[in-house]
Amino acid sequence: MVPGTMAAMPSARPSVVEGLEVEEVRDGVTVFDPATARVHYLNATAAIVFSLCDGTHSASEIARCVAESFELDEPPIGEIEDCLRMLDRERLLR
Numbered sequence: 001m002v003p004g005t006m007a008a009m010p011s012a013r014p015s016v017v018e019g020l021e022v023e024e025v026r027d028g029v030t031v032f033d034p035a036t037a038r039v040h041y042l043n044a045t046a047a048i049v050f051s052l053c054d055g056t057h058s059a060s061e062i063a064r065c066v067a068e069s070f071e072l073d074e075p076p077i078g079e080i081e082d083c084l085r086m087l088d089r090e091r092l093l094r
Helices: 044-051 059-069 077-089
Strands: 021-025 028-033 038-043
Touching (some): 028 044, 044 077, 059 077
Antiparallel strands (some): 028 038
16 A cells, blocks of 8 residues: 555445355464465454454444453554455455
């Protein structure tokens, strides 16, 4: 990404691409995309974000859930938006 520019956000209510193989591991999840033969490792926070991408939650709602999960004072909306952009770039969201 060019400094000073923002990549487009994924869908207002992102959902996971169909056909991905998701497996829980000790500190997150692995996601295998058979279409690209790539394996993605998501840490615990990214795994929570990914699991909430079911087409019913907005970025701000996902940030509130993450804040509750980690007992944060404020929802980390910027970090969640960054995570959603990364998941979108990796073609894990639609």
